[in-house]
Amino acid sequence: MSANPPAIERVRAIELRGVGHAYGAVRVIHDLDLAVEAGEFVAIVGESGSGKTTTLKTINRLLDPDAGEVLIDGVPTRVQPAHLLRRRIGYVFQRIGLFPHLTVAENIGVTPKLLGWSSTTIAARVVELLDLVNLPQTFSARQPAELSGGQRQRVGVARALAARPSIMLMDEPFGALDPVTRDALGSEYRRLHERMRLTTLMVTHDVLEAVLLADRIVVMRSGSIVADGQPRDLLNDHPDETVRALMDMPRRQALRVAAMLEESVRG
Amino acid sequence: MDDRVAAAWQQLPLFLGEHVVLSAAALGLGLTLSLLCAVAAVRNRYVRWPVLTLASLVQTIPGLALLALFYPLLLALSALSETVFGRSFSALGFLPSLLALTLYSMLPVIRNGVTGILTLDPAIVEAARGVGMTDWQRLVRIEFPLAAPMLMAGVRTAAVWVIGAATLSTPVGQTSLGNYIFAGLQVQNWVSVLFGCVAAAALALIVDQLLALIESGVVRRRPVRITVGALVLVAGVALAAMPRSDETADYVVGAKSFTEQYILSALIADRIAAEGGEATRRTGLGSAIAFTALAAGDIDVYVDYSGTLWANVMRRADVPARTRLLAELQSWLAREHGVGLLGALGFENAYVLAMRRDRAAGLGIASIDDLAAHARDLTVGADLEFFARPEWPALRDAYGLDFAERREFQSTFMYDAVATGEVDVITAFSSDGRIAANDLVVLTDPRGAFLPYDAIVLVSAERADDPLLRRAVAPLVDAIPVEMMREANHLVDRSVNPLSPTAAARWLSDSIAPRSGP
Numbered sequence: 001m002s003a004n005p006p007a008i009e010r011v012r013a014i015e016l017r018g019v020g021h022a023y024g025a026v027r028v029i030h031d032l033d034l035a036v037e038a039g040e041f042v043a044i045v046g047e048s049g050s051g052k053t054t055t056l057k058t059i060n061r062l063l064d065p066d067a068g069e070v071l072i073d074g075v076p077t078r079v080q081p082a083h084l085l086r087r088r089i090g091y092v093f094q095r096i097g098l099f100p101h102l103t104v105a106e107n108i109g110v111t112p113k114l115l116g117w118s119s120t121t122i123a124a125r126v127v128e129l130l131d132l133v134n135l136p137q138t139f140s141a142r143q144p145a146e147l148s149g150g151q152r153q154r155v156g157v158a159r160a161l162a163a164r165p166s167i168m169l170m171d172e173p174f175g176a177l178d179p180v181t182r183d184a185l186g187s188e189y190r191r192l193h194e195r196m197r198l199t200t201l202m203v204t205h206d207v208l209e210a211v212l213l214a215d216r217i218v219v220m221r222s223g224s225i226v227a228d229g230q231p232r233d234l235l236n237d238h239p240d241e242t243v244r245a246l247m248d249m250p251r252r253q254a255l256r257v258a259a260m261l262e263e264s265v266r267g
Numbered sequence: 268m269d270d271r272v273a274a275a276w277q278q279l280p281l282f283l284g285e286h287v288v289l290s291a292a293a294l295g296l297g298l299t300l301s302l303l304c305a306v307a308a309v310r311n312r313y314v315r316w317p318v319l320t321l322a323s324l325v326q327t328i329p330g331l332a333l334l335a336l337f338y339p340l341l342l343a344l345s346a347l348s349e350t351v352f353g354r355s356f357s358a359l360g361f362l363p364s365l366l367a368l369t370l371y372s373m374l375p376v377i378r379n380g381v382t383g384i385l386t387l388d389p390a391i392v393e394a395a396r397g398v399g400m401t402d403w404q405r406l407v408r409i410e411f412p413l414a415a416p417m418l419m420a421g422v423r424t425a426a427v428w429v430i431g432a433a434t435l436s437t438p439v440g441q442t443s444l445g446n447y448i449f450a451g452l453q454v455q456n457w458v459s460v461l462f463g464c465v466a467a468a469a470l471a472l473i474v475d476q477l478l479a480l481i482e483s484g485v486v487r488r489r490p491v492r493i494t495v496g497a498l499v500l501v502a503g504v505a506l507a508a509m510p511r512s513d514e515t516a517d518y519v520v521g522a523k524s525f526t527e528q529y530i531l532s533a534l535i536a537d538r539i540a541a542e543g544g545e546a547t548r549r550t551g552l553g554s555a556i557a558f559t560a561l562a563a564g565d566i567d568v569y570v571d572y573s574g575t576l577w578a579n580v581m582r583r584a585d586v587p588a589r590t591r592l593l594a595e596l597q598s599w600l601a602r603e604h605g606v607g608l609l610g611a612l613g614f615e616n617a618y619v620l621a622m623r624r625d626r627a628a629g630l631g632i633a634s635i636d637d638l639a640a641h642a643r644d645l646t647v648g649a650d651l652e653f654f655a656r657p658e659w660p661a662l663r664d665a666y667g668l669d670f671a672e673r674r675e676f677q678s679t680f681m682y683d684a685v686a687t688g689e690v691d692v693i694t695a696f697s698s699d700g701r702i703a704a705n706d707l708v709v710l711t712d713p714r715g716a717f718l719p720y721d722a723i724v725l726v727s728a729e730r731a732d733d734p735l736l737r738r739a740v741a742p743l744v745d746a747i748p749v750e751m752m753r754e755a756n757h758l759v760d761r762s763v764n765p766l767s768p769t770a771a772a773r774w775l776s777d778s779i780a781p782r783s784g785p
Binding site for chain 2: 098
C-alpha cells in the first residue's frame with residue numbers, strides 16, 4: 001500500500017484548459033479553466049460582454065479558441081472535424097434559428113438526417129421528441145412561421161436533442177420569451193435534463209433563472225471566471241463584490257416576495 | 268407588305284431556332300459559372316470585390332463590341348490549338364456569340380446570389396453550423412433554397428438581357444433573330460426590322476413568364492409550378508435544337524451587311540445551286556470579320572472590294588492604278604492566306620463624294636476641287652468607318668479639304684441625311700442605287716485620291732481549286748457593269764415596292780444572261 005495512491009483523473013464531460021479568444025485586437029476571454037462533470041447542470045452568468053457566449057461557442061467549435069484547448073469526454077475537440085463534433089452536441093440559442101423553408105418535423109430531424117439515420121427512424125424520433133417538448137403531433141407538418149415564440153423554442157430544444165447528444169449547450173435559450181412561458185420551459189427542460197441524464201451548460205443573464213435551474217453557477221467578468229459554486233453558497237455574502245452585486249438582486253426580490261406572502265397569509 | 272411578312276414568317280423557324288439554342292446555351296453556361304462565382308464570393312470576401320467588379324465591368328462594354336472582341340481572341344486560340352493539338356476550330360458564329368452572351372448573363376445572377384446569401388438571417392446560418400452541417404451542406408440545404416427567390420429574380424433579368432443581346436450575334440456570323448434586324452436595316456425593309464424586334468421581345472417575354480412561374484414555385488414551395496415551367500423551357504429548347512435539313516450544305520457564301528452584299532451572296536448561292544451544289548448564306552458579317560472568316564475557312568466564298576483589302580488587310584497607304592493593285596492583291600492573297608481571287612465582277616463600289624444635284628448646281632460644284640473651295644461652310648456625312656480609313660487623310664490632304672462639321676451615320680441614314688439637307692455632302696458608294704434614287708451627283712476625283720474598289724470574288728484556301736465553285740462563279744466575271752449593279756441595288760433600296768435581295772439577285776442573273784424564253 002503506497003502512501004500516495006496515483007490520483008485517478010476523472011473524465012469530465014466538458015473541460016476547458018487555459019482557453020483564450022480574441023476578436024481582432026479585443027481579447028474576449030483569457031486563460032479560462034472550467035470543468036463540467038457528466039450529469040451536471042451549470043449556468044454561466046455575468047454582464048453583457050463578459051465572454052459568456054464566446055466561452056460557450058469554443059466548446060462546439062463555433063469559434064476555435066486561439067489559446068488553450070477544449071476536451072469533450074476527455075478527448076481534445078481539435079482531433080475531429082468541427083461539424084462531426086457539433087452533431088454530437090445539442091445547441092440551443094436565443095434567436096432559435098429554425099430553418100424557415102423546412103417543416104417542424106424536418107427541422108427536428110435535421111441532425112439525424114446528417115448522421116444518415118433512416119427516414120423511418122427519424123420519423124419515429126420526431127414523434128417521440130414532440131411528446132417530450134409537449135407539442136401536439138399535428139405540429140410536425142407546420143412551418144416555423146406558424147408557431148408562437150414559445151412553440152418555436154420547444155422545437156429548437158427538440159432539434160438539439162434529436163440525435164441523442166449527451167451534452168447540451170444553451171445560449172440564453174429562454175431569454176426572448178414572456179415570463180410565464182420562460183418559467184414553464186425552464187422547469188420542463190430541467191426535468192428533461194434529469195430524465196435523460198444530460199450534461200447542460202447554459203449561458204444566461206437572468207440570475208434568478210440560473211439560481212432556480214442550475215446545480216452550479218459560474219460567474220464571469222471581463223473574460224475570466226470570478227466565482228464558481230453552488231447557488232446557495234453564492235447567494236450568501238460572497239467575498240467578491242461583483243458576485244455579491246449580481247446575486248443580491250434575486251435574493252432581495254425573493255425576500256420581498258416572501259414577506260408579502262407572509263403578510264397575505266396573516267391578513 | 269404582305270409578301271414581306273410572309274417572307275419573314277418563312278425564315279422564322281431557322282432564326283428563332285438558332286436564337287433559342289444560342290440563348291439557352293449562354294444562359295446555361297452563364298448560370299453555372301455565375302453560381303460558382305457567387306459561392307466563391309460569398310465564402311471569401313477577398314474574392315467578392317474582384318468578382319462583382321469584373322462582372323459589372325463586362326456589363327459596361329457594349330454588347331456588339333463584346334461580341335466582336337471575342338472573334339480575334341478565338342482566332343488566336345484556334346491558331347494556338349492548331350499548332351499544339353493539330354486541330355483548329357471555327358472562331359466565327361456560335362462560339363464567340365456563346366462566350367460573349369455568357370459573360371453578359373453573369374452579373375445579375377452573381378449579384379443577386381451573393382446578396383441573397385449574405386443577407387440571410389445570421390441566426391439561421393449559426394443554426395446550420397450548430398446542428399453540424401458542413402459548409403457545402405449549409406450551402407445546398409439552407410443558403411441556396413433560402414436565397415432561391417432572389418437568385419431566380421437574377422436569372423430572369425439575365426434571360427431577358429441575353430435574349431435581347433443575342434440579336435447582336437448576327438454580325439459575327441451567328442444566325443439569330445438579329446438577321447431580321449440587320450438585313451432589314453440595310454435594305455430599308457422596316458417590316459423585317461420590326462418583325463425581328465417583336466419576335467425577340469415575344470421570346471423574352473415568354474421565357475420571362477415561364478421563369479416567373481418557376482420563381483413563384485420556388486417562393487411558395489409549389490413543386491408543380493417549378494416542374495411545369497422547367498418542362499416547357501426544356502421542351503422549347505429541345506424543339507429549337509432539332510437538326511434542320513439546311514445545315515448539311517457544302518458551300519457557305521458570306522456577305523457583309525449591306526444591300527449589294529445580300530444580293531451578290533444570293534446570286535452566288537443561286538449559281539452554286541445551278542451547278543448542283545448546296546449552299547447556305549452567312550450574311551450580315553462585319554466588314555473586318557468577313558475576310559478573317561474566309562481566311563480561316565469559316566466561309567467558302569464572298570465578294571469583297573480591292574481597295575478595302577488593300578487598305579484594311581494589306582495595310583497599304585499608297586494608291587496604285589487599278590490593274591496594278593489587283594495584280595499585287597491577287598499574289599499577296601495567295602501567298603499570305605492561300606485565298607483565291609476568282610475574278611472581278613466588272614464594277615467598282617468605290618468611295619465617292621456625292622451631293623444633291625440642286626445643291627451642287629447652286630454652289631457650282633462638279634469636282635472635289637470645286638468642293639474644297641466651299642468646304643468651310645459645308646457639313647460632310649460619312650458611314651461609320653470612313654473617317655477611320657486611310658482614304659480620309661489621303662483625300663483631305665490631296666484637296667486641302669476642311670469641312671465645317673463631320674458627322675457619321677449608319678449608311679441608310681446617311682442617304683436620308685443628304686436628301687433632307689441635314690448634311691451637304693456624303694461619302695457615297697459608286698454602285699449604290701440610292702445615288703440615282705436620291706438624284707445625287709458624284710463629284711469627280713481629278714487628283715485620283717480615292718482607291719479603286721473593284722468588286723472581286725474571293726474563295727477560301729480549301730476551295731481555291733474547287734471545280735464546281737469555279738464553274739459557278741465564271742459566268743459572273745466581268746459580267747456586271749456598274750449601272751446594272753446600281754439598278755439591282757435600287758430595286759431593293761427603293762421605298763416603293765422594294766424587292767427582296769433574293770429577287771434582285773434573280774433580276775441580276777436574268778440581266779447577265781437573258782433567257783431565251785418562249
